[in-house]
Amino acid sequence: MTKRNLLLLALLLAVACVLPFIxxxxxxxxxxxxxxxxxxxxxxxxxxxxxxxxxxxxGAFYALGAYCAAILMDQAGAPYWATVPAAGAxxxxxxxxxxxxxxxxxxxxxxLATFALGVAMPQLLKYDHLAKWTGGVxxxxxxxxxxxxxxxxxADQWLYFFTLAVTIVMFVLAWNLLxxxxxxxLVAIRDQHIAAEAMGINSAIYKSAAFxxxxxxxxxxxxxxxxxIQYVAPDSFGIFVSIVFLVGxxxxxxxxxxxxxxxxxxxxxxxxxxxxxxxxxxxxxFGIFMIGFVYLMPxxxxxxTRxxxxxxxxxx
Amino acid sequence: MALLEVKRLHASYxxxxxxxxxxxxxxxxxxxxxxxxxxxxxxxxxxxVCGMVxxxxxxxxxxxxxxxxxxxxxxxxxxxxxxDGRGTFLNLSTEENLRLGAYTRRDRKAVEADLERMYGYFxxxxxxxxxxxxxxxxxxxxxxxxxxxxxxAPRLMLLDEPSFGLxxxxxxxxxxxxxxxxxxxxxxxxxxxxxxxxxxDLADHAYLMETGRVVLAxxxxxxxxxxxxxxxxxxx
Amino acid sequence: MDAFLFQVLAGLATGGIYASLALALVMIYQATxxxxxxxxxxxxxxxxxxxxxxxxxxxxWPAFLxxxxxxxxxxxxxxxxxxxxxxxxxxxxxxxxxxxxxxxxNSTAGWIYTYTIxxxxxxxxxxxxxxxxxxxxxxxxxxxxxxxxxxxxxxxxRFTPLGLAMRAAAQNAQSSRxxxxxxxxxxxxxxxxxxxxxxxxxxxxxxxxxLDPNMxxxxxLYAFAAALLGGIDSPMGAVIGGFAVGVLENVLGAFVIxxxxxxxxxxxxxxxxxxxxxxxxxxxxxxxxx
Numbered sequence: 001m002t003k004r005n006l007l008l009l010a011l012l013l014a015v016a017c018v019l020p021f022i023x024x025x026x027x028x029x030x031x032x033x034x035x036x037x038x039x040x041x042x043x044x045x046x047x048x049x050x051x052x053x054x055x056x057x058x059g060a061f062y063a064l065g066a067y068c069a070a071i072l073m074d075q076a077g078a079p080y081w082a083t084v085p086a087a088g089a090x091x092x093x094x095x096x097x098x099x100x101x102x103x104x105x106x107x108x109x110x111x112l113a114t115f116a117l118g119v120a121m122p123q124l125l126k127y128d129h130l131a132k133w134t135g136g137v138x139x140x141x142x143x144x145x146x147x148x149x150x151x152x153x154x155a156d157q158w159l160y161f162f163t164l165a166v167t168i169v170m171f172v173l174a175w176n177l178l179x180x181x182x183x184x185x186l187v188a189i190r191d192q193h194i195a196a197e198a199m200g201i202n203s204a205i206y207k208s209a210a211f212x213x214x215x216x217x218x219x220x221x222x223x224x225x226x227x228x229i230q231y232v233a234p235d236s237f238g239i240f241v242s243i244v245f246l247v248g249x250x251x252x253x254x255x256x257x258x259x260x261x262x263x264x265x266x267x268x269x270x271x272x273x274x275x276x277x278x279x280x281x282x283x284x285x286f287g288i289f290m291i292g293f294v295y296l297m298p299x300x301x302x303x304x305t306r307x308x309x310x311x312x313x314x315x316x
Numbered sequence: 317m318a319l320l321e322v323k324r325l326h327a328s329y330x331x332x333x334x335x336x337x338x339x340x341x342x343x344x345x346x347x348x349x350x351x352x353x354x355x356x357x358x359x360x361x362x363x364x365v366c367g368m369v370x371x372x373x374x375x376x377x378x379x380x381x382x383x384x385x386x387x388x389x390x391x392x393x394x395x396x397x398x399x400d401g402r403g404t405f406l407n408l409s410t411e412e413n414l415r416l417g418a419y420t421r422r423d424r425k426a427v428e429a430d431l432e433r434m435y436g437y438f439x440x441x442x443x444x445x446x447x448x449x450x451x452x453x454x455x456x457x458x459x460x461x462x463x464x465x466x467x468x469a470p471r472l473m474l475l476d477e478p479s480f481g482l483x484x485x486x487x488x489x490x491x492x493x494x495x496x497x498x499x500x501x502x503x504x505x506x507x508x509x510x511x512x513x514x515x516x517d518l519a520d521h522a523y524l525m526e527t528g529r530v531v532l533a534x535x536x537x538x539x540x541x542x543x544x545x546x547x548x549x550x551x552x
Numbered sequence: 553m554d555a556f557l558f559q560v561l562a563g564l565a566t567g568g569i570y571a572s573l574a575l576a577l578v579m580i581y582q583a584t585x586x587x588x589x590x591x592x593x594x595x596x597x598x599x600x601x602x603x604x605x606x607x608x609x610x611x612x613w614p615a616f617l618x619x620x621x622x623x624x625x626x627x628x629x630x631x632x633x634x635x636x637x638x639x640x641x642x643x644x645x646x647x648x649x650x651x652x653x654x655x656x657x658n659s660t661a662g663w664i665y666t667y668t669i670x671x672x673x674x675x676x677x678x679x680x681x682x683x684x685x686x687x688x689x690x691x692x693x694x695x696x697x698x699x700x701x702x703x704x705x706x707x708x709x710r711f712t713p714l715g716l717a718m719r720a721a722a723q724n725a726q727s728s729r730x731x732x733x734x735x736x737x738x739x740x741x742x743x744x745x746x747x748x749x750x751x752x753x754x755x756x757x758x759x760x761x762x763l764d765p766n767m768x769x770x771x772x773l774y775a776f777a778a779a780l781l782g783g784i785d786s787p788m789g790a791v792i793g794g795f796a797v798g799v800l801e802n803v804l805g806a807f808v809i810x811x812x813x814x815x816x817x818x819x820x821x822x823x824x825x826x827x828x829x830x831x832x833x834x835x836x837x838x839x840x841x842x
Contacts, residue, residue: 054647056589101827107643108587109830112776113823115589119773120819127812239769243651250648279667283659290652294645295637366730387729396730403727405720416720419713420732468731 016164020157029228030268032160035167036224037264041248042174042257043217048246049254050178051210052190054107057114059241060121061091061215063232065222067125070140070232071133080145080227084166087223088216095215099208118242125234139233142226163224170217175257177213186210187255218245240283247286250293253300262301317379319344319504320365320472325373327357327364334360336528337373342521344471347498347505349515349536351549352525358508359400361525362474365506366390366397377472392420396465400476400508404457406450410441413449413460417467427467434463437493454481458490466497473497475507479514487511491518512549516540524549558686559802565691566760567798568698572753573775574782574790575702576746581784583722583742584639589650592772593657594630594747596765598623599754600661603672603763612675616755620748627747631740661765672758694756701752702791705745709787718742770815774801777821783835793832797821 020028044058068090069083078086098117105113124130126137134140147158177183188196189203197203226232244267252263266289271282297304318341327335335357342348350358363369365377367387375383382390391397396417405413414434418427435442438459444452449460458478465473478494479487491514497503509515516522516536524532524545532539539545573591580588588594598619605615630653638649676693709715721728721738728735754768761767778797782789801818805811825832 111647116819116822120815123815280659280663283655287652287655294648388732388734391732416731
């Protein structure tokens with residue numbers, strides 16, 4: 001990584017650490033959600049951006065992770081920090097299992113199958129026979145965790161730092177994964193899967209693994225979101241969650257790690273601003289931005305900034 | 317005024333240039349052959365005339381420039397193209413294929429008369445009129461392709477390898493019909509052929525192409541007696 | 553036995569709606585090899601237009617016809633303006649555009665009409681027809697309307713020159729151009745017809761499920777399942793698939809798994825068909841050359 005990038009990253013980290021102390025508790029909560037979304041978007045990006053497998057159903061893994069965390073805390077009395085890796089593990093397996101049959105589905109058909117998953121999820125969560133675990137239509141309420149070891153932080157601030165820590169771990173993990181052989185294999189499979197196979201890349205393993213890892217990320221994000229919001233309910237996990245994630249990676253930038261962060265900022269703050277106009281406005285904006293970005297800025301904000309920086313470096 | 321005039325025509329597939337500035341012309345009522353080995357650019361030339369590839373240069377039909385026009389508009393001007401591979405609508409019936417050839421025509425009675433005339437030229441098509449076109453044999457599909465082009469009532473017909481995959485007897489039959497069509501209906505023909513002997517028998521004029529350029533041009537009688545042509549393309 | 557017959561007949565009624573929507577999906581797929589994820593929202597949006605007209609005092613059938621016409625124009629415009637630029641783009645781009653369209657239509661309906669549920673009138677009488685106990689008049693009417701629409705479409709494609717040209721353009725765009733067919737406009741027309749069919753489906757289902765911007769989500773899923781089951785490139789398959797899915801949904805829902813997991817049934821059906829026989833029952837098997 002270049003010196004300049006390292007510097008920018010350090011700056012970003014410093015700002016992130018100072019943030020909760022300079023803004024209100026509510027804003028801190030919003031930034032916690034930005035981190036959650038960034039992790040979820042990173043997950044979707046690994047699958048769709050880098051590996052080219054379109055998923056319109058990642059909201060289902062988000063829900064799975066969230067409910068995992070909620071059920072573990074509510075029914076098994078597990079501590080909140082343990083639910084995060086647990087949710088990750090569950091979603092890793094679930095994603096991998098879903099990825100196996102998905103191997104046989106290309107492009108549009110995979111999009112269709114995952115779309116069906118996304119639409120069917122809330123109904124599944126409301127199912128009577130599962131209600132004693134999922135809480136049925138009412139969902140599950142979770143208590144808010146307090147800062148440990150008597151640290152001088154209020155609950156919102158602690159939650160923010162906890163989420164930040166997890167997010168940093170996830171991002172570093174992804175960065176390592178994607179910049180090496182694995183990342184190149186994923187992209188090769190996306191762009192020229194026949195040539196990739198001819199070169200000896202076992203695309204079946206990579207693709208299923210990509211699904212699993214991608215689901216894991218989104219599941220971890222789901223768990224973090226459950227802890228932050230202290231509530232899970234079936235209707236919060238409909239198809240529109242999956243669609244919001246798609247908007248996030250398109251606007252932020254496909255096949256880009258920084259794109260996950262830009263996208264997360266977009267999907268968290270745009271509705272806040274647009275809500276003033278009308279309840280429907282945020283969605284209209286999402287729709288317009290989705291279409292607008294693929295027409296005009298297909299590499300997303302991340303790609304545009306990269307181009308901008310490259311241009312500035314060239315001109316003396 | 318020539319019916320078809322091509323000057324300094326370049327054509328490319330993507331970034332690969334395939335035609336390097338060819339010139340040729342055809343008069344109304346004539347039959348012209350484009351000869352050459354595989355990859356010489358003959359098919360590309362026909363495609364260029366129909367606006368199916370990116371071109372630079374002059375392309376005139378009946379005096380009008382057709383260089384930047386869309387394929388469907390060029391067809392509506394009266395140029396019928398029988399493409400390589402025949403381009404049959406495999407899932408439609410034989411008769412539906414023929415009627416599609418006449419899609420842009422408004423003169424219903426004449427269209428029905430032409431349909432009967434096609435069945436007259438190719439009785440086997442009449443037998444199979446309701447059959448799905450994809451189930452026709454190679455030879456029958458070739459007849460179908462030629463008939464469909466004729467249903468357009470074209471001034472100019474482009475034929476890409478009409479003899480391809482046909483038994484020699486069928487090729488002879490087809491070429492006889494082509495000559496009849498040219499004489500009785502004044503349809504000009506531009507044909508691309510690897511079978512140089514048959515092509516030179518049918519055509520009045522011929523152009524020899526090699527790697528995207530015209531290397532020899534003249535009356536077919538001249539080309540037939542040309543030593544190099546005889547040795548390389550006529551086999552004697 | 554009585555209960556079973558009741559469910560089967562009710563299933564046929566909703567099946568007709570799935571069949572219409574599935575047919576719209578297949579029409580667009582045949583011409584473009586694209587799955588229109590926004591088909592449901594287009595149907596919902598045009599049904600709201602009908603609601604506005606009726607609310608403004610227009611009698612039902614004129615409003616119905618006007619809405620169908622409006623839907624046709626909307627379909628043509630969407631194809632020319634939004635879809636045409638991305639026709640040849642990579643799959644992800646196309647999917648994003650469709651989803652964007654879905655979202656825009658959904659939110660526009662929510663913005664103009666709010667999210668409160670509205671009732672939508674049925675043109676058919678409330679009392680059961682001829683004393684038939686098994687189906688409401690609306691259900692019988694819906695099936696009839698569906699069958700009329702499907703027959704009209706069939707006749708159009710089979711017997712008119714324009715219908716022939718559209719079929720040709722969907723099958724072989726290049727050859728179509730060679731005979732002078734303006735393929736671009738054929739695609740637009742196909743979208744227009746698909747939108748019109750969707751509008752009819754929306755207006756038939758709205759009296760049953762009530763009008764709300766999210767009403768078509770589950771229905772679209774069933775239509776996908778129906779289209780895939782029948783064969784995504786087979787119009788006849790779509791229709792048969794639609795009725796089959798409708799009956800299956802009702803029978804399974806009433807007797808096997810309960811009404812709460814109906815969408816999961818659609819999900820299982822979709823994934824099952826895609827894995828076991830992706831070309832569906834009546835579709836053609838596609839071999840992709842390396």
